[in-house]
Amino acid sequence: NAGVMQNPRHLVRRRGQEARLRCSPMKGHSHVYWYRQLPEEGLKFMVYLQKENIIDESGMPKERFSAEFPKEGPSILRIQQVVRGDSAAYFCASSPSPRGVTDTQYFGPGTRLTVL
Amino acid sequence: GNSVTQMEGPVTLSEEAFLTINCTYTATGYPSLFWYVQYPGEGLQLLLKATKADDKGSNKGFEATYRKETTSFHLEKGSVQVSDSAVYFCALSDSTGGSYIPTFGRGTSLIVHP
Numbered sequence: 323n324a325g326v327m328q329n330p331r332h333l334v335r336r337r338g339q340e341a342r343l344r345c346s347p348m349k350g351h352s353h354v355y356w357y358r359q360l361p362e363e364g365l366k367f368m369v370y371l372q373k374e375n376i377i378d379e380s381g382m383p384k385e386r387f388s389a390e391f392p393k394e395g396p397s398i399l400r401i402q403q404v405v406r407g408d409s410a411a412y413f414c415a416s417s418p419s420p421r422g423v424t425d426t427q428y429f430g431p432g433t434r435l436t437v438l
Numbered sequence: 439g440n441s442v443t444q445m446e447g448p449v450t451l452s453e454e455a456f457l458t459i460n461c462t463y464t465a466t467g468y469p470s471l472f473w474y475v476q477y478p479g480e481g482l483q484l485l486l487k488a489t490k491a492d493d494k495g496s497n498k499g500f501e502a503t504y505r506k507e508t509t510s511f512h513l514e515k516g517s518v519q520v521s522d523s524a525v526y527f528c529a530l531s532d533s534t535g536g537s538y539i540p541t542f543g544r545g546t547s548l549i550v551h552p
Contacts, residue, residue: 364545365542415482427484
């Protein structure tokens with residue numbers, strides 16, 4: 323069984339460009355979580371989505387960031403007009419359960435975004 | 439709000455040494471506690487967990503005991519190996535308010551030398 327897949331693994335963007343990060347959850351998982359890991363810091367929750375719905379976006383910056391999880395295809399985290407402070411590792415996790423119990427979250431390898 | 443505090447790294451040990459990584463927490467409810475491990479270039483993997491006071495989680499020689507009186511969940515291993523070199527994250531999950539979104543510590547890097 324394939325695990326959680328993220329692509330690209332590394333992404334370089336110049337200031338002002340857009341970054342699109344993709345996450346394919348494990349087969350049978352319909353709950354997706356996005357986290358951001360800044361250098362020397364732990365993971366910060368960003369958003370929790372189910373198919374076609376945003377359940378909790380309390381960790382998302384109010385501007386430039388958006389996320390979706392369409393009926394078909396991967397979940398997308400989109401960052402518009404990137405700035406240097408957006409440079410970080412972005413992790414996706416998926417879960418089969420409706421409550422997002424932590425021990426059933428399976429993490430992808432992450433996308434490392436570098437903004438020049 | 440909830441928070442997790444871990445000892446700063448890196449922790450550098452020789453192979454077969456005893457490991458302790460300290461973790462303390464604050465939470466509004468009755469949290470579950472977790473340790474995750476992140477190997478270089480990979481995502482987080484659940485290492486062990488404990489869901490109530492005095493529970494001991496264990497896996498791959500690692501163990502941690504949920505101490506409610508000291509609000510701690512220290513990670514220990516009796517004899518580390520080079521392959522244990524990784525970053526270790528302490529986390530809590532609190533169902534207060536119906537949300538299980540976890541809170542992570544900053545991570546502690548472990549370096550084990552042969």
